[in-house]
Amino acid sequence: MKRLAVLGAALAFTLASAQQLQGNPNLRGEITVWSWNIAAKALEANIPGFNKLFPNVKVTVLDIGNQATYDRGLAGCAAGGADLPDVYSVENNEAEVFWARFPNCFTDLNTLQPAASTLRNLFPAFKWTELTVGNRIYAIPWDSGPVVMFYRRDIYSQSGVNPATIRTWDDFIAAGRRIAQATNNRVKMGVIANGQDDEWFRMLANQNGCFYFNNQGTAITVNQPGCVTALETVKKLIDAGIVLQGGWNEQIQAFKAGQIATSMFGAWYEGTIRSNAPEQSGKWGIYPVPASREGGVRAANLGGSALAIPASSRNKEAAWAFVRYALATTEGQVTMLKEYGLVPSLLAATRDPYVAQPQPYWGNQRIWQVILGTLGNVPAARGTQFFQEARAIMVKTQADYVAGRFPNAKAALDAAAQQIAQATGLPIAR
């Protein structure tokens, strides 16, 4: 029995290190890839390396926007697979609706050569939950989004705020007040999308071990204590007047204009800051998410995506080669980390020497060690096929609660749970 375990470990090791992809000049064809923002650019950055191994496959990456990728993907599946690319990007949280409603829209990657099941051990187990149904593997894990605080070193120190002392959200609010005072109320502590998204709620809820649904995807848990605390904190931040309200574009404008000293997002936001504000190089740093109370969890996850191959693709073999090169080789994943800050979920890539290097843009901080160091503490959360419906309800609930239309956060989330139950047919967990 012991010997078997040793053999298993050895096998896992060989599998985990078997990431050298065999090139094939005889593989020909053109493939189109759909993705968004930084993620699209990161995939594009992998084309030269891929073409060294597969010189006769022409890859075109189209940046068609995050929401548009999802919307057009679903519309394409609803239309029986029309107008879909060869490689499709999907966020893990949003993925299950595809497999549940359109089980034949995407290729079961186990039917390709080599079967996707040979890649299973290369990624952490939790990354697969939303991408597999029974024995079918519909997509390969790409990146993950450990949440951190990105902050402006110069503004913090000029205002006399030491990020190391920000341990809880109350500390964070106090720091925000100090920075507001020191800057004549010109600089805020972040941009919260209120009424258009509920990302801050989701990040804080995840940190507290709570989410819309339980991890089996069988019941609604949005009105449980961890979520109640999260929603209360969001309102506290807004009521304290230390955050701006806005969406993705507003946040980029705000940090470029120096209107915010902090941004909270999944670590993939690193590339967005770095590529949009090269002139602020050296002025930025990161620190872990504040906890909801002293000694609480200082880790959360937002986002993280995967790549799938639509069943209608005429070049599955070429598409599969590209997916494997970009996601299942250290070279592919580290390229995306270096160029655009996408946090690899490929285990071998997280141990790459690059991760330990100090980053000049970030004031020579070893940010990837800090970021990857939080991964192990991230509580699991599952989007289920009803993610978008629950999100739409939660966006509205948060906005109403912030506007004072509920007596307290618990009442707001009880109402949200009722509506989600109605929309999904799932029961509310006790």
Place this chain on the structure above:
Amino acid sequence: MNRSATPYLFLLPYLAIFALFWAWPILDSLLLSFQNTRVYPPVWAPSLNWSRLLRDAAFWDALRNTVLILVVQVPLMLALATALAVALNSQLLRARGFFRFAFFAPVVVGAVAYSAVFRLLFNPNGAVNNALGLEFNWLFHPTGAMAVIIITLTWRWTGYNAIILLAGLQSIPKELYEAAEIDGASPWQQFWKITVPSLRPVLLFCLVLSIIGTLQLFTEPWLITNGGPGTATTTLGVYLYRQGFQNINFGYASTIAYAITLLALVFSLIQLRLFGRES
């Protein structure tokens, strides 16, 4: 060939297209509204979607927003359009051709383009705030966002309605005004006693078009505010799209579509009752 079959053969291409692209989807969506489409494959569930519609707070929000636009924006726009039409018809106005074109011009601009422009105009650092010296975050405030939608719609459609009303104005016999003037009626009296009653069928036409357009409203709220903040500018059209194509719940989306159709029917009946008798 039988001669009596000829007209039917000429009609056949149209009928085939009608059956395929109109009749069948209309029937199929009726059937879909009685199915649970959240599962694969869909199953028969006659009361699921319709009972949800009655209890769905988000649907009632969307309905309330749509009705709000209906009762605020449509009368405002038609009043402006009537005033504009009278001005454009005035003998006192120079360069009438230019002004007619200028007010009609928004119709030529694509919805995506002007939606993007309005989004920029009402940005916190946008031209509107700069001009007014405000720091108001229009798109992230429920009332502000609704105001932006109403302003955009009014900008887009006032000139269009004014041109239709102008055509109506030009068909009013001049003798009526001459006679009124001889009788000593003021311009104000002429407007209310001659212009408005004569324009009534044209106004009704504009009203019907505007109401149907508002019930189907999608593009502007989708592109400018994405229905937000919260559900503050989610119209029935936006809500239907979300259910259908973001949540892939075609059954519920069909139910909403039929609810909109029923509403249009109710509005049409009211209009016929109020205005239809004499004309």
